[in-house]
Amino acid sequence: MQSEEKSLIVVVLLGTGIFLLFGFFVISFLVFFRKKQIRNRLEKASLQAQFQEEILTAKNEVQENTMKHIARELHDNIGQLLSLVKIQLNTIDEENPGIKRVGDSKEFLGKALKDLRALSKTLNSDNVLKAGLIKAITFELDRVRRTEVYEVNFVNDIEQWDVNPKIEVIVFRIFQEVIQNIFKHSGAKNINVSLQEMPEVYTLVVLDDGSGFDIQAKSNQKSFNSGAGLSNLAHRAQLISGDFEIESAIGKGTKVKLSIPKTTTSHDQSRPNRRSQPYT
Ligand SMILES: Nc1ncnc2c1ncn2[C@@H]1O[C@H](COP(=O)(O)OP(=O)(O)OP(=O)(O)O)[C@@H](O)[C@H]1O
Ligand SMILES: [Mg+2]
Structure with missing residues (x-):
């Protein structure tokens, strides 16, 4: 047992x-x-x-x-x-x-x-590559001013500008689309542009006092995602490891803020006299 x-x-x-x-x-x-x-x-x-x-x-x-x-x-x-x-x-x-x-x-x-x-x-993006983004923006805003339709104000608070030229070209194209949108849709009187320096990034802010729009409603529309406009800008910002934000209030205007990463690799030595290059 x-x-x-x-x-x-x-x-x-x-x-x-x-x-x-x-x-x-x-x-x-x-x-x-x-x-x-x-x-x-x-x-x-x-x-x-x-x-x-x-x-x-x-x-x-x-x-x-x-x-x-x-x-x-x-x-x-x-x-x-x-x-x-x-x-x-x-x-x-x-x-x-x-x-x-x-x-x-x-x-x-x-x-x-x-x-x-x-x-x-x-x-021609060669101009942006040669003379740099700040000169390109200044030149573009002079062009806008000459239309005599808008009061244009540009504040540049940056002391040390250090951004990869290829990134500058993409930022410039984003900036141009934002300005085109102001021309086409806003009916604004004033355009305020500012460039500021943060510890990790630079910020480019474009503000208009036009009609504004309902971002949510627009983003639900099929055409919004068709690639050419605002949705493309967000993708382009991603491409440069930046960030694209947009705020808009109907009847008050639109604010676009883009963060631009500073160059983290070694400095570009190919164009040492870049700051003195004219925008030609
Ligand atoms: N600054 C602005 N003021 C008022 N409305 C705006 C502004 N920017 C954009 N919008 C509105 O957002 C919509 C989407 O803009 P988006 O740039 O994506 O397209 P689009 O300008 O109409 O066309 P595309 O850029 O492809 O030529 C516009 O149709 C417009 O209604
Ligand atoms: Mg557009």
């Missing part, structure tokens, strides 16, 4: 041991499987993010090249043609000094040429 009890205990212990071992294997397998699943999901997400970034970069490059092409066309072809017309008008003027219309035409043509050259400069 005693030996029977003993063998029963052994059987129970053995059974429990086998059961525990089996349980252990099952749990280990589940943990391993779950970890693998998570790792796969993370890898997939990272690949997808990488893919999106590559698409965006390629899209930016295509846009930049197209704009460069248009800039050159404007400057070289149309600019040359208009200059020729101006020279012709000059000679007519000499022959017929009394014709007032020729004088007026010359004036309009002069203005058109000036605007055309300015437009050509702002489309």
